[in-house]
Amino acid sequence: MTELTHRVVDVGDGRIHCVEAGTGPMVLFVHGFPESWYSWRHQLHALAEGGFRAVALDVRGYGRSSKPTAIEAYRLLALAGDNVGVVRALGEDTAVIVGHDWGAPIAWTSALIRPDVFRAVGSLSVPFNLRGDVRPSEAWKTLAGAEEFYQEYFQQPGRAEAEMEADVRAWLTGFYFTASGDAPPFVPGEGSIATIPRGGRMRDRMVFPSALPSWLTQGDLDYYVEEFERAGFTGGLNRYRNVDRDFDDLAVYAGVPITVPALFVGGSRDGATMWGTSAIERFPQTVPNLRRSVILEGCGHWTQQERPAEVNAELLAFLRSL
DSSP, X not given: OOOOEXXXXXXXXXXXXXXXXXXXXXXEEEOOTTOOGGGGHHHHHHHHHXXXXXXXXXXXTSTTSXXXXXXXXXXXXXXHHHHHHHHHXXXXXXXXXXXXXXXXXXXXXXXXXXXXXXXXXXXXXXXXXXXXXXXXXXXXXXXXTXXXXXXXXXXXXXXXXXXXXXXXXXXXXXXXXXXXXXXXXXXTTSOOTTEEOTTOOGGGGOOOOSSOOTTSOHHHHHHHHHHHHHHOSHHHHHHHTTHHHHHHHTGGGTTOOOOSOEXXXXXXXXXXXXXXXXXXXXXXXXXXXXXXXXXXXXXXXXXXXXXXXXHHHHHHHHHHHO
């Protein structure tokens, strides 16, 4: 397989750890929560072998990247700035950017505000949605009924961290499996990890498998456990703690569509894709240069890890069309 090169680059107000493979036009991969550059391991090799310079980063707060202490340091504008800094630090002028989970809004935002740098964008799991009129923290109140929406649960510094860091391996195992396409089907009325009983814990809604699913080996899980036992979860959770700041920061872009060529890939069993159905239906207006929108049947939330061959094929076809 193509050799992977690790490097840490200066992006102005911090350092970002990157892993790259191959030569050619640059493709920058941005992960979500709770993951790392490693979630793109299958794509790095496939794109390198397909003639591209594939680069996967650790978002600030994760892995070997800088971990600012201020919560506001994790706003979308700062993370988009990191992406620009990585492109520049690696000696490129432009790149295609691809994101998954929280990495998708980071990628969409990067393409929205810096189309001069990010000439195309790919999104897995989370579709682009125009900024609405309701602040996210207000919208949460209608999403979970008498329970607590998971993003609300993540707001209080230290609360979710205490649950996660008490047993990192067990928590990650439960979270990865429960959000995957291998988990038992959701039963309405029985709750899910998207909502938490007030005063409860997210892990109380998790399903813990007797064996890992085929797409997540013991070695894969070991890597993630080691990363989060070392770095903790606060940096990743701080992304959730900035959604109202993002609402204010991006007010000037209200109603502005994504104009660069775009690709969307979701899963039929991914909550983020299912919640985004109305956003997907609005793609002709919000992403007018969308080249393809694909829903992978039976795929859960961990799109590029659960279905690497299909995702790689879609990415390569998209990239070659540019």
